[in-house]
Amino acid sequence: MGEGGDPASGEEFSLDGEPETTARVTFLDYLRSPIVELVVGNGPSQTVLAAHQALLTKSPYFDGFISKFTEGSPRRIYLPDEDIDATGSLLEYLYYNEYFPKRLGDSKDGPLEIDPTILVPDNDGVALLKHARVYTIADKFGLPALKSLAHSKIHRTTSTARGEIAYARFVYKETSREDLTIRRPVAAFWATRSHVLRHEAEDEFRAMCLEFPQFGFDILSLVLDQKEKRSEAAGPSTHGEAPKSGRKRARVSQG
Template identity: 65%
Template sequence: MSDPEVVVAEDDGMELEDLEVTEAAADQDDPSGLEDIEPTIAERVTFLDYLKSPIVELVIGQGDTATTLSAHQALLTQSPYFENAVQHFSGSSARRIDLPTDDVAAAASVLEWLYKADYFPILSGNALEYDPTVPSDDNEGVALLRHARVYTLAQRFGLPALAGLAHKKIHLTNSTAKGEIAYARFVYKETSPDDENIRKPVAAFWASRSFVLRHEAEQEFKRMCLEFPQFGFDVLSRVLDEQEKRSQRQEASQSGAGASGRKRQRMSGI
C-alpha cells in the first residue's frame, strides 16, 4: 500500500495572531454574567465638599434690626426653599437671601441643624440638655416657643427631619399653664389648619386638663378661645369625644352585667 497523499490547504491570509485577536473580541461580545458583580458606588459627598461651596448671606429681619447670618451654599441647598433661591443668583449679584419676617434665633437653629444634625438644647436619648435661658416658671412659654418657631421654619423650608426633631423636643419640654397657652396661641396663629401633627396634641392637652383651666389659666384660656374659635372648638370636640367613649364603656359594662341599657332622654315638647 502506498503512503497516503498529504494535501496542504492554501493559506487564506489569516495569521495565527489575527485568529487569537478575533477570538478575544468574540469573548468580549458574549455576555459572561460577570458584568454586574461590581456595583456602582455613588460618589460620597464629604463635609469638606460642603465647606468648599460658596458662602450665602441670610438677612433676617429688616431695617436697623436686621441680622446677617452666613452659611455654605451646599448645606443650605439641602432645603428646597433655599435651593430655589440660589438658582436665582446671577454672576454679578450678591449671594443673599432676605427673610424679613423670620425669627433670628429660629433661623440660627435651622443653620445649626444643617451643620450638626441637632440644635440647642441638644437631644440626648429622651431628655434635653439644661437651658439656663429658660426661667424656672416659664409663664411666657419661652422653651416651647423656641421649638415651635423652629418647627414652622422647618416646614416652610422643606426640612421634614428638622420638623420632626423640633416636634419631639416640644413634647419633652416642661412649662406652666400660661406658657402652654402662649404656645397654643402661636400654633393656631402660625401653622396651617391642616397641620394636625402639631394642632391635635395642643387640643388634646387642654381637653385632658380642664382643672388647670379653672385654677391656673382661666382668663388666658378664655382670651385664647375668643381669639381663635377653632381652638375652642377643637378642645370641646376632644372633651365630648372622651365623654362619649366613657359612656359607651359604662353602658357596655352594665350590659355585660345584665343591667338594662340606659335610654336616651326624650326632649319634652314645647
C-alpha cells in the first residue's frame, strides 16, 4: 500500500500508518533564517536595518524581492521612499505582532501606552501621524492585520484641532480616494465638530479645504446627509402641501 490518506477525513498517512502532521514553525526557526538588509531612505538620513528573512516573507512585498535573491548576491532591499520610524514599527510587528505604543486592554476605546516622546498637547499631530504612516506602509506591503491594528490605534489617540488637521492632510495626500476605511472617519470627525474646532485652527482648516477640495466635499456631503436624515425623521410640517421655497423672490442674475 502506498502513501496516501483517508479522503473522507482529509488526513494524510505515512507508510507506517501514522498520520502526518505539518511541522510547527517556531520563533527560533524564524531567527535561524538568513539576515536581509533593508536600506531605508536616501541621502544623509539613509539607514540600514537588518531583519530575518523568514519574518519578512510574511509580507508579499518583501517576499517578491526575496524570491529573486540568488546565491552569493547581496541580500539587500532598498526602500528609498519609506519612513524610518514606520518601517521600524512594521518590523516590530513582524517580530512581536504589536508595535509601540501598545494597546492597554481590549476595549475599543481603551488607551494606549504613554509615549514620552509625544508632547502634550500634541499640536503637530505626531501621535496620529505615527499610526497613519504605519497604516499606509502596511497597506503597501500587504499586511492587512497590521493595517487594522494601526487603524484601531488612530481611534485611541487624542490630539488638538491643529493636530487633527495635520493628520487629515496626510490621509488625503497619501491614501487613495477609494480608501473609505481611513478617509470617512476623518471627514465624519470634522463634519460633527468643525463648527467648534475650525475656530481653533481656522487658517489651517481653510488651507486644508483649498488644498484638498475632496476633503471639503466629503465634509459637506456628510453634513447634508445628516440634515436630510433629521428632516426625514421629523416628517413634513404640513401634510398634503408642497414644500415652499425659503426665498421670497427668485434670485436675479446680475450682468
